[in-house]
Amino acid sequence: MPELPEVETTRRGLAPHLVGHRLDGASVRQPRLRWPVPEGLSSLLAGRRVEHLTRRGKYLLLGVGNGTLLIHLGMSGSLQLVPADTPAQRHDHVDLLVEGGTAVRFTDPRRFGAVLWTAGAPSEHPLLAQLGPEPLGPAFDGGTLWQRARGRQVAVKALLMDSHVVVGVGNIYANEALFRSRIDPRRAAGSISALRFQRLAEAVRTVLTEAIEQGGTTLRDFVAGDGRPGYFQQQLQVYGRAGRPCVRCATALREVRLGQRSSVFCPRCQR
């Protein structure tokens, strides 16, 4: 489900209901996520006021004073605001209880997501410390991509999806950004010119920005924290369109697998 725009959409939906509010604790029904949910989570949170809800890559960071709750949605995770007495379904693993009777409910059928706690600086947490720049921040441009690509044989699409190179670009938006910048996803990263990386970085920026503006991409049942669906799916030009005509030249779009991920591209427009 979630790439950066979906995580950001979730963050924006939840922030007004969390920041400045006090937590009553947490209810953990299934602690076995990607990593175990910390024991004693509820007492760490109980009575604390939420200071901020921010995002680093695809991680949500909930700051509560004595530490930070790190939440990753994995492939199938979502967060929704519900009345705290709403009966839990099979995959509703964790509730963050907000003073006044609401809960932020973490649901994740595949359990690739994570709910972790760090008492120190989040940026020093092992999972965050090695992350590349934010694609919408000032540290990301074609130059950083080109630098990281030098001498590398990996497919440019794999490089783009490497969170140590740049965070937040998952399979959907990698496909879309490569189409927009007319780069063949299979190209060896090190063989691409600085100018073309400039165009790629620009495409990453615009496609993510547009997706955030439209509330993310709704696939299956993604909904933001406030329960509204995203509308970006209608804007996808290649993802999920294998065999259908290219929007630019009408050539049938091709699908190949790169690093076990489906990659769709126009064999004529993308070189």
Add this chain to the structure above:
DNA sequence: CCCAAGACCTGGCGGC
């Protein structure tokens, strides 16, 4: 260091 594949999970779909 670089790269590909495996691992972790569940659910939905197409095909037989």
Add this chain to the structure above:
DNA sequence: TGCCGCCAGGTCTTGG
């Protein structure tokens, strides 16, 4: 209808 294999928005870990 039932079963089987494959696919899915992520990313850490392992092995060559």
